[in-house]
Amino acid sequence: MAATTGASTARASSLKLAALPNQGRSTLSFRLCPQTARLRVSCAAKPETVEKVCQIVKKQLALPDDTAVTGESKFAALGADSLDTVEIVMGLEEEFGISVEEDSAQSILTVQDAADLIEKLKEKDDA
Amino acid sequence: MGASSGPRLSGIQKQVLSLYREFLRVARSKSGEDHRQIESIVSAEFHRNSNEIDRKNFIYIEYLLRRGKKQLEQLKSPDIVGLSSLNVGSSQPKKT
Numbered sequence: 369m370a371a372t373t374g375a376s377t378a379r380a381s382s383l384k385l386a387a388l389p390n391q392g393r394s395t396l397s398f399r400l401c402p403q404t405a406r407l408r409v410s411c412a413a414k415p416e417t418v419e420k421v422c423q424i425v426k427k428q429l430a431l432p433d434d435t436a437v438t439g440e441s442k443f444a445a446l447g448a449d450s451l452d453t454v455e456i457v458m459g460l461e462e463e464f465g466i467s468v469e470e471d472s473a474q475s476i477l478t479v480q481d482a483a484d485l486i487e488k489l490k491e492k493d494d495a
Numbered sequence: 496m497g498a499s500s501g502p503r504l505s506g507i508q509k510q511v512l513s514l515y516r517e518f519l520r521v522a523r524s525k526s527g528e529d530h531r532q533i534e535s536i537v538s539a540e541f542h543r544n545s546n547e548i549d550r551k552n553f554i555y556i557e558y559l560l561r562r563g564k565k566q567l568e569q570l571k572s573p574d575i576v577g578l579s580s581l582n583v584g585s586s587q588p589k590k591t
Contacts, residue, residue, distance in 0.1 A: 449545065450504070450508065450512055451512070451515060451538075451541050451542060451545060454512050454515050454516050454519070455519065455538065457516075458516065458519045458520070462523070470509075470512075470513060470516070473516075474504060474509075474512075
């Protein structure tokens with residue numbers, strides 16, 4: 369969370385610097401911009417959804433409780449192969465009462481991807 | 496979504512994953528204890544084969560796919576309530 373706030377602040381300030389070039393302080397801030405775009409996408413899903421997904425992922429992969437799983441965690445980095453990913457997606461379907469199509473199931477690489485997809489599918493259900 | 500699409504999977508890999516998904520779905524339709532039993536056997540089998548079989552051994556993988564599909568059809572029948580697996584090669588049976 370701290371990273372998100374930090375990045376968005378940096379982004380705001382870098383924009384400000386760009387808008388006021390006369391101040392002559394357009395220094396290193398710009399480096400953060402590409403990351404910000406990614407972080408902003410990440411914020412699409414609610415934190416509680418992300419948290420719930422993290423828990424399910426941990427359960428499915430039988431990871432110890434102290435393993436750090438965050439939105440940016442890649443399933444592959446947590447030691448999951450494609451079969452484990454299928455299990456995770458099935459577990460998520462059960463938990464959230466949704467149905468994930470196979471094509472979209474294969475594009476899920478991170479916890480965040482999963483959380484975003486869940487929110488999207490839930491929205492569709494509600495509509 | 497497009498930017499984060501996963502590793503390109505071959506057709507046969509997709510078939511295997513799809514079969515695995517089907518198995519897990521069918522397992523859900525069975526009752527509590529049997530559900531877990533089926534899941535653990537199916538999961539162990541897929542993982543074991545994924546580690547043991549050479550990824551280029553298409554003939555064998557295709558054979559396993561066909562066999563899996565048949566087993567899946569059997570499992571789908573409501574008369575089938577559980578699944579068991581006996582490991583003949585080693586000394587201890589895997590599941591009763």
